[in-house]
Amino acid sequence: MHPGMRSIDADLVQRLIAGQFPQWAGLAVERFPSGGTVNAMYRLGDDMVVRLPLVQGGANDVSMERTWLPLLAPHLPTAIPEALGEGEPAEGYPWPWSVYRWLTGENPEAGALSEPVLLAGDLAGFVVAMRSITLPGAPQAHRGGPVASLDAETRAAIEELRGIPQEGIDCDAATAVWEEALRAPGWDGPPVWLHADLMPGNLLVNGGRLTSVIDFGCLGAGDPACDLFPAWNLLPAEAREVFREALGVDNATWIRGRGRTLSQALIALPYYRRTNPVMAHNARHVIRAVLQEG
Template sequence: MTMHDDQVDVTTHVVATLIREQFPQWHGRVIRPVASTGTVHAIFRVGDDLSARFPLRPADAGEALEALEREARASAELAQVSRFPVPEPVALGKPGAGYPMPWSVQTWLPGTTAFDADPSGSDAFAEDLAAFVAALRTAGTKGRRFSGENRGGVLAHHDDWMAKCFEESEGLLDVPRLRRMWSRFRELPRTGAEVMSHGDLIPGNVLVAGGRLGGVLDTGGFGPADPALDLVSAWHLLRSGPREVLRRALVRDDLEWERGKAWAFEQAMGLVWYYVESNPAMSAMGRRTLDRLLGSKE
């Protein structure tokens, strides 16, 4: 599925060639593409216990390598504090076989994502999710501060992006009502110090087993951010009852809870229009989150 105009094509043949040339110890393992709603990487299983991840959008090779190295360090750090299974970094590959960028190898984590095993009505899952978020917060930022332009910094810094989202969403969503919501959200002050956060707790990054949290994927964004950021999970993943279970377990005050809603809103607005044709599952997830925020859906 092509999701971006500038997307880099990655095939099983390319992956097998890269493995053979750069990691001959894994040559001969079965290479299988992984069907995914993910929008950043093409993912391939390498045998039974590894996965190879290939950035989908072109970037300078040196900058891409630095990003992958940062992600590997972040993933390894998160693994030290999570009691739930998470992928761990194994190796970094180089450009080759027609693929123009570095790529990464991680341990493979079996399970079913929350897209396919909806845990939204499970209080037990909400308790697990709260335990995961609380554990990340205990890691401590070690003096680091939020850096970058993505979610987790200052809400009002996203005004230009939101303006584009509102423009692109005409005909898809109730834009006047959503503009009013953003005008309130963007003004919410932050009072808490930054904490360590996963940063992208959406259904595709969460594994479910028996209605419980079975593991967490895409951990390379682990880092300091607004303490409300991981509260997006309350709206992306949970119905109203379990959502309150998560809130009570994390002991979040009204202001931080509202900021969590604001970050979920910012993310959902971009998902609906950008992926409406290229990734309908992600677009539908954005709509569902907005419905929850608007109170029209549990």
């Protein structure tokens, strides 16, 4: 998926575990299929998962999660990852890695939600809880800055998609929605705590209800519009309105959130269309949902 991506296999994971966590050396190691783009996941026995960065950027996220997840967990209404072991570079693998407690559940899929309205309320509750956190020293969230900071990359992605007619993207309509987001007033309040990557692959549900939120590699403080992604990457129209009402989102923030979500999808689609079917499929869903709404 990425230049410089690290090759990881079960044998490497077993050697890392045996060398650094001998108490778990006898447990089975099995690759866990995932649409994630930054980390490889391996089940370790029945109750744990090993998460290893595939690229340098993911390695930088490890230390941030080690610092902040234990501090955030008491403030949140759903389970989040709990590190049980902090692995270090070894066996030719160059970056830190982690062993987490296994969280049960499955990733929700847009268009196949059993309880979309209830899930919308659950998601809003998580976002409200994140925004309410007052822990000092928050890093700047990935994507948390001004919408205009995404302009060049978003426009480049639109032009790239013009050259892929088989995707059927209405690039003029996408440009119009994006430019509306650029015109919207920016966030003039204090930065708020954000997960900043609320993709379906970072959510776990059981019985249609949110049970866990994972992968906090983009966390930090910034524009609250950054955590509106589920409105378009997951929720149908009726549940989208429930989500918005529960959060009390003003028009400008909603427009910025829609633009940010569209931007992420426009950039992801040409990048992942041949390498990550899960990401590409959700990007297409987002683009359709946003353009239908806009």
